[in-house]
Amino acid sequence: MAKIKIKLVRSNIGKIESQxxxxxxxxxxxxxxxxxxxxxxxxxxxxxxxKHMVEVVE
Structure with a gap:
C-alpha cells in the first residue's frame, strides 16, 4: 500500500473532544x-x- 504523510498545522486547543x-x-x-x-x-x-487542522504532505 502507498504511504501518506500527515502534518499537524493547527492546535487542537478549543476544539471538540472527538477532533x-x-x-x-x-x-x-x-x-x-x-x-x-x-x-x-x-x-x-x-x-x-x-482537515482544518492537518495537511497532507506530498
Missing part, C-alpha cells in the same frame, strides 16, 4: 509534526474529519 481524539489517533502531538501512515480509507476519513 482531539482523532488527531491523537493519527499519532500527532505537536504542531509541525509529520507522521507517515498507510493510505487507507479509514485514515482518509480521519483526515477529512480534521
Amino acid at each position: 482531539k481524539r482523532t488527531v491523537e489517533a493519527l499519532g500527532l502531538k505537536k504542531i509541525g509534526q509529520i507522521v507517515e501512515k498507510e493510505d487507507t480509507p479509514q485514515i482518509r476519513g480521519m483526515i477529512e474529519k480534521v
Whole structure:
C-alpha cells in the first residue's frame, strides 16, 4: 500500500473532544509534526474529519 504523510498545522486547543481524539489517533502531538501512515480509507476519513487542522504532505 502507498504511504501518506500527515502534518499537524493547527492546535487542537478549543476544539471538540472527538477532533482531539482523532488527531491523537493519527499519532500527532505537536504542531509541525509529520507522521507517515498507510493510505487507507479509514485514515482518509480521519483526515477529512480534521482537515482544518492537518495537511497532507506530498
